[in-house]
Amino acid sequence: MPTPKLKLTTLDALGQAAECLRILAHPHRLRMVQMLLQGDYTVGELAEACEIPSPMASEHLRLMQRCGFLNSQKDGRKVYYSVAEPHLQDILHCIESRFGVEAAT
Numbered sequence: 001m002p003t004p005k006l007k008l009t010t011l012d013a014l015g016q017a018a019e020c021l022r023i024l025a026h027p028h029r030l031r032m033v034q035m036l037l038q039g040d041y042t043v044g045e046l047a048e049a050c051e052i053p054s055p056m057a058s059e060h061l062r063l064m065q066r067c068g069f070l071n072s073q074k075d076g077r078k079v080y081y082s083v084a085e086p087h088l089q090d091i092l093h094c095i096e097s098r099f100g101v102e103a104a105t
Contacts, residue, residue: 020067028052029060030095032081033088036070040080 024030028050035041035049047057061081064070071084083089095101 020069023063023067024069024091026060028057029064030092032057032060032064033069033083033092036081036083037089037092040073040082042078042080046081 024033031050032041032046035046041049043054043057043061046061047054050057061070061072065072065081065084069083069085069088071082072079073082074080
């Protein structure tokens with residue numbers, strides 16, 4: 001059997017990928033991403049859906065935004081979050097397929 005060819009990348013790039021995957025690997029963050037793939041939501045809406053306090057939801061969103069997964073846009077006093085990284089759809093599809101998770105509605 002032939003050895004599979006691996007794409008060569010730097011350990012630094014792999015380290016950055018591992019850090020962002022680590023940040024994504026949290027049930028509340030995965031739920032938020034599921035929701036944000038459906039549309040834009042405020043911190044309060046995401047917090048309510050995850051049944052967590054708004055400050056905790058804000059921290060989860062900040063971490064995901066730091067990795068470049070999310071964008072935010074202010075509209076008056078509200079801040080709406082949206083998906084910035086199109087590959088999140090593929091990652092969530094893989095998770096939902098593997099673990100039998102249904103998309104949040």
